Amino acid sequence: MNKRLLTKPACMIAMMIVTCLLLAACGQSTAPTASSSTATKTETGADSSTNTAADRTIDTAKGKITIPAHPQRIVSTYYHGTLIALGLKPVAANKEWWMGSPFLKEQEQGIEDIGTPTSIEKVVSLNPDLIVINDFDVKSYDQFSQIAPTLYVPYTAYNSPKEEIQMFGKLLGREQQAQAWLTEYDEAARAGREKIKNVVKPGETAVLVNVREKDISILGDNYGRGGYALYDGLQLKPLDNVKKEVIDSGKQILKIQMENLPEYLNADHIFICFNDGTTDAQKNAVLSSAIWNSLPAVKSGQVYDLPYDTFSYYDPKSIVGQIGLLADMIVDKNKTK
Known part of the structure; x- marks a missing residue:
């Protein structure tokens, strides 16, 4: 009897300690768009954001995924032009189908070709930290996601180029760059209407x-x-x-x-x-x-x-x-x- 009376308070104290630790852990895990790991990477691109999180968690058509907050080696089977407009130049893209725009000659220089259809082996060799795909490659999503975090954006996710770039800006933390393009577009449209x-x-x-x-x-x-x-x-x-x-x-x-x-x-x-x-x-x-x-x-x-x-x-x-x-x-x- 005395033994039980002596050990009960100790058990209660231990339970309280465990509960406090669990609550602290839960508080850390609910931070929006950030990973549970300690953040050490800082922005190296044009974005002036002070957010130093190494990762961000986003909602996608394939559920929640964790991607680098500032990806350095993007492979894009589609949407490479949208990424370029956001200041994110992919290391590789689909040359035969989507590259070659006369308006992107300079920006596309140095981007490697991943082939048509997309070569999984080529993607692996590029050591990407983010892969971006659309409906054309969704059948290979599981293979891609084993290589790197894979962002699948179907055609049905947006209804216009304006919606598209705003969506990508939000997903990738490039809202300012998205707004800059919207301003550029509006100015070009006004100039065009004035001309005609x-x-x-x-x-x-x-x-x-x-x-x-x-x-x-x-x-x-x-x-x-x-x-x-x-x-x-x-x-x-x-x-x-x-x-x-x-x-x-x-x-x-x-x-x-x-x-x-x-x-x-x-x-x-x-x-x-x-x-x-x-x-x-x-x-x-x-x-x-x-x-x-x-x-x-x-x-x-x-x-x-x-x-x-x-x-x-x-x-x-x-x-x-x-x-x-x-x-x-x-x-x-x-x-x-």
Whole structure:
């Protein structure tokens, strides 16, 4: 009996000590976006943040993951242009599909190619501290995540380039750089609209059409080929049916037949882009047809040929550049009128 009475207080004291230690540990683990390890790394890039945390925990489509607060060796199978706009130059990216924008020539120098499809062996050899992927490589997520923390961002995570860069800015702690791009975009858009204001009258409509070999498609404002620069930046007006069926519906691409051209291309201005691989015969099948030449914009000389190797890119820096190019094209075509 006496033995139990003597040991009970000691047990209570021990339990209190353990409880205090657990509470202290829990208090440390709930710190937002920081890892549980002691932070020792400091910012080495352009970010002026005073946060010295070595890691940050973020919510992703694959759940919570812990990534470096200031990654130094990013491998990006997609979104490399967005990372560049945020001041984060990847060590490697997909060259065949996504690199090559004329607006990123200088920034892409030194970036290694990870191949198409992505070479897991190449990624391993680069010793990345962060891997960024989209839907094209999500099937290999488990393999990538064994190499380094892997940030998967699906196409459905954003609805516009503005949303995209703000999202990445928040995920990677680069909000200031994201805001800087938004400011750059707004300034380029205002300059473009000012340049064309004496050429494009209020309410004039435009349509963006893409030809890929034998396929003809109407594109929206969030599918590349200059659509965002055209509709959001320069604020040319889409046709009502295009706005409803292609843009507002979220489809962003609508395949049509030749006989549908008058229905969907009855605009004041036509912007057309031919994909790589489309032959001259396939181009002529469209451009030499009677139905094409009956269109109002064709008759009035308001057709603009968009080079695929310039307008296929859809990263933030390329979009800003496309606004200026489109404005120049519109002004130049109408100089003699």
